[in-house]
Amino acid sequence: MKYLITISALIAACAVSVQAKIVTQSIEYKQGDTTLEGYLAYDDAVSSKRPGVLIVHQWLGLTDYEKHRAEQLAALGYVAFCADIYGKGVRPKNVSEAGAEATKYKSDRQLLRARVNAGLDELKKNELVDTKHIAAIGYCFGGTTVIELALSGADIAGVVSFHGGLDAPNPADAKNIKCKVLALAGADDPFQNPNDLSAFESEMRDAKVDWQITFYGGAVHSFTQPDPGFVNPGAHYNEKADKRSWQAMKDFFAEIFR
């Protein structure tokens, strides 16, 4: 192991003496006739192309939670774009509305795929994005959605599902998967159906997908969300699992964005 640091490396290090500035912006785009409203974040202090990360929201729709994740990803050097699956202005105010919206898309996977691909297309259009290095991450409903994005055959590098439902109504579509799949789950998530989990694993295995899954002990549903938006003993924040899963995502990106 060599710690030697050369003068040229030091000069190069000095050259990046810049102050990052995270720029954010709401962006309207369309899927079919439906207007959607996403949220973009990137570091304005860098002008070169960089990997892009699509973020898919949980069942409450696009909230400040996902926007904050986009800003965190921008600070890591990525162009981050929060997709809007539900449509402009469709922002459920309670669990009843959230359940109705989520069910609409979970029971129509083709529509769900169309919506998430529209978000991906919007991200790809951004001139700062290196389109050969794109990933998608999602939380809860969004964790299910990024798996559907993979199943749709999206030509991206990888997807990360955080406490996403892993039910797979169309397992044969796994043959379409071109990207790597990372699932990060609470070991004690009561919303994760064991049969769905086992079907997901078989689906990945049978199609020879490059997949991984981590279970965090003591973590239930919504373990990355300080405020999951509803009170339920089966869904709450777990700081350790949040930090560990974020690190797992960063390692995954380091691998797939090489």
Next chain:
Amino acid sequence: MKYLITISALIAACAVSVQAKIVTQSIEYKQGDTTLEGYLAYDDAVSSKRPGVLIVHQWLGLTDYEKHRAEQLAALGYVAFCADIYGKGVRPKNVSEAGAEATKYKSDRQLLRARVNAGLDELKKNELVDTKHIAAIGYCFGGTTVIELALSGADIAGVVSFHGGLDAPNPADAKNIKCKVLALAGADDPFQNPNDLSAFESEMRDAKVDWQITFYGGAVHSFTQPDPGFVNPGAHYNEKADKRSWQAMKDFFAEIFR
């Protein structure tokens, strides 16, 4: 995010222009009346105390494989010590001998715990080791053994089991566990009994252990070993899973050695 690098930081960086020198050494030690022969590795270019990592061998006993891992860990800045569970000179030459030796300890967990704790004590004696920051890692049989070390109530920071058998004949002992537990497993490991896996999870859950498990898709048994020492379709090297699990271990160390 601030990229600003100050002149003082650059000077500090220059000050660590040193060439690491990994020192290795075979060490005899005892458990009861039995002489054991372990293997130590550390970086001689550093004089300060640092975390210690105990390494427990697979069923073939202490081989060049574990010694190489010790050197890798020394290069990462740890004092690494390969325990010898079987005894000095007991180095199985084939799977039949390996099976007999492993079975001797797997069927006598108290003896196994005594042997691995003897290795831990030897590591702790090393004056370069910061005894508040110790972890144990193990491969296959050694992966089972580090879980037994945790079950024995060892006062260490964490254990990492790489493709270890997770059978737990004494689940009630999980209440003794003081350290964090990370298990890294092949999703397609035919040597991992699903009932053992499920019992392990229950054991960790019931005792409220801080535990995690990752399954690597496409990986079978021995996925970290370029030469597992026997030919079996259920046990072979998987470069991706090897690299990913090594990174997971590094992240775990970064967390527990804070």
